[in-house]
Structures are given as C-alpha cells and as structure tokens.
Amino acid sequence: MDTLLFLMGFICVIIGVFGSFLPVLPGPSVSWVGLLLLYLTNAVPNNYWILGFTLALTIIISVLDYVIPSKGTKKFGGSSYGIWGTNIGLILGLLFIPIPFGFVIGAFLGAFLGEMIYNSQDKKRALKAATGSLLGFLASTFMKFMVCMLFLGTFIYVTWQNAGKLFG
Template sequence: MDVLLLSIGFICILIGILGSLLPVLPGPGISWAGIALLYLTNAIPANYWILGITLSITIIISVLDYVIPAKGTKYFGGSKYGIWGTNIGLIIGILTPIPFGFLIGPFLGAFVGELFFDSKNHSRAIKAATGSFIGFLASTFIQFLVCLLFLGFFISLVWQYKEALF
C-alpha cells in the first residue's frame, strides 16, 4: 500500500508541476495532495506542522494567482476598469476552448477594460494589458517554483525514509 501511495503522490507532484504552467489545473494544490499522500504511508510519520505550513503556502499562492495579474495592471497605470477586465478576461480565457486563452484573456480583458475607461488612449490600454500579462507570467513563475520546491521536499522525504518505503 505504501508503494501505491508513493506512486500516486509522485504522479500528483508531476501533475501539479504541469498544472502550475496550465491554469486549468490547480498546480500547487495537486502538488500538496502528493505530499499529503506521502504522509499517509505507514513508513513516514505524520508531521502536521509541515502539512499545515505547506497547505498555507498553497492557499496563499492560489489566492495570489488571481491577485498578481490585477496588481500588474495597476502597476503599469491601469484603472479599475483594467483590473476588472483582467479578472474577467482571466476567467473567460480559462473557460473558453481557445488555445492559450488563459494568456490571451487577461491581456484582452485589461485592454478592453481600459478602452471602456478612456476609448481614445490606446497606449494606456496597451500598457495596462502588458502589465496584466507580466503579472500573469510572474504568478505562473511563482507557482512553478512552489511546485518544484514541493517536488524537492517529496524527494527528500522519500530519500530519508527509503529503507522503510522499499
């Protein structure tokens, strides 16, 4: 049973890394589930502190995934219309079957939102949309790093308890 939990946990970690790059899958959440499955084995003693801290990191990163693109829009001079456009565009981009909709949605949303705010200032709209895109890339990069850290932690736990697991 331990080998099965270990295998499923490792698959969750790998899917989580993939999910950190594709917003359709909650990358850090799936990676955290892989760590939790590892602690369900009989070979590794449960450490609720580690599970709680990693869960907290997962929740914070998941919330920041929606906040950072909007902050990028604001940082690059976007208005509230651009921020709302970013958030709406992100949701529409994820839900529509358009290739790379998760990248195009926030950019177009911020652009359209800024054009609603000031239809004559196209340069401001492009600047805000660029900020949204950079914010999205930053958020994705942070998620990817967290998932890689979870992978490293997973491997170190398996290595530490390899005699009991195998």
Template sequence: MDVALLILGFICMIVGVFGSFLPVLPGQSICWLGLVLLYFTSAIEANYWILGITLVITVLISVLDCVIPAKGTKKFGGSSYGIWGTNIGLIVGIFAPIPFGFIIGPFVGAFIGELMYDYKDHGRALKAATGSFIGFLASSFMKFVVCMMFLGLYVWIVWEHKSTLF
C-alpha cells in the same frame, strides 16, 4: 500499499509541477496532495507541522495566483474590462489549438478587453495587456518555485525513510 501511495504521490508531484504553468491545473494543490499521500504510508510518521505549513503556503499561493495577474493589469492602467479580458483570454488560450496559447491568451484578452473599454486608446490597452502578461509570468514563476520546493521536500522525506519504504 505503501509503494502504491508512494508512486501516486510522486505522480501528483510531477503533475503539480506541470500544473504550475498550466492554469487549468492547480499545481501547488496537487503537489500538496502528493505530500499528504506520502504521509499516509505506514512507513512514514505523520508530521503535522510540515503538512500544516505547506497547507498554509498552498492556500496563500492559490489566493495570490488569482490576485497577481489582475493587480498587474490594474497597476499598468487597466480597467475591470482588462481584468475580465485577462481571465477570459486565459481560459480561451488554454483550449486554443495554438502553441503557448495559455501565455498569449491573457495578453490578447486584456488587450481586447481594454479596447472594448476605450477603443480609441491603443497605447493604454497595450500597456494594460503588458501588465497582465507580466502578472501572469510572475504568478506562474511563483507557483513553479513552490511546486519545486514541495517536490524537493517529497524526495528528501522519501530519501530519509528509504530503508523502511523499500
């Protein structure tokens, strides 16, 4: 049973790292689940400090993941139309059959949203779309760093307990 939990936890870690770039998957939450599965093994004693701290980090990053792209749009002069366009473009970009649609989608969505708000000011719409894109990249990078830290923690804990696990 321990080996099954170990493998399932590692799969969660890998899926979580990919989920840090794919907005449809909550990467940091899946990585945290991998850590929880690791502590369900009988070979590793539960460390509630590590689980608690990583849970707080996971919740904080999840909240920031929703806020950062919208704040990026607003910081660069975007309106609520641009923020909604960013979110809709993100969803459409995920399912669009184009390469890197999840990156292009928020940019195009914010641009179209801003044009719907004021169709005459293309410069402002482009600036808001750029803010959305920068916010999305910052959010994705932040999630990737956290997921890599969780993966490193997972590997370190497994390495420390390798004699009892294997």
C-alpha cells in the same frame, strides 16, 4: 497500499508542477495533496511541521494567485476584461502555439484583446493594461512554479530518506 499512495502522491506532485502554468489546475494545492499522500503511507513517519508549513504556504500562494494578476492589471490601468483575456489567451496559447512561448504570447494577446473589447478606442491604454496583466500573470506563475518545485524537492527528499521502508 503504500505503493499506491506513493504513486498517487507522485502523480499529484507532477500534475501540480504543470498546474502552476495552467489556470484550470490549482498547482500548489495538487502538489500539497501529493505530499499529504506520501505522509499517509505507513513507511513515512508523520511530520506535522512540514505538512502544516506547506499547507500554510499553499493557502498563501493560492490567495496571492488571485491578487497579483489583478493588481498588475489595475496598476497599469486595466479592467477585469484584461484579466479574463489573459486566462483565455493562456489556454489558447498553450493549445495552438508551441511551448515555451505559447502561454506568454497567448496571455499577452488575450489581455490586449480583452482590453480592446472593453474599450476599442484606446489602444495605448489597452497595450499598457495588457503589459500589466502579463507581468502580474508571469509573477504569479513563477511564484506557483517555485512552490511546486519546492514541494517536488520535498517529496523526493522524504522518499529518499524512507526508500528502504517504501520499496523494501
């Protein structure tokens, strides 16, 4: 059972790292579940401080993930159309434009097109709002990625510390 929990936890942490880039996957939350699964094994002693701290960090990051892009868009004069355009453009960019630039180009173009749908007469405002939306998205994505990498590092460290019990 420990091996199954370990493997499921590792898969969750890896999916969480990818989820930090994809708006359809809650990256930090999935990564935290991976840590939880590791601590549910009999081989790893419970550490409620680590689980509590990482859970609090996950909740804070999840809230900020919704706040930062909208604040960036609004600061630059954008609308909810720009935010939706950013998310749709991100997904389409990942599917049709080679990585690593697909999500950046897609997010920017999506935000710009969303703002043009909102108000097609003011291209300058749409460009400014798209820039704000993109900057907010990039800041939010970077923040989620760093947290997921922290969770991955914690997972590896705890696994290393308990390798004899997990794999022995």
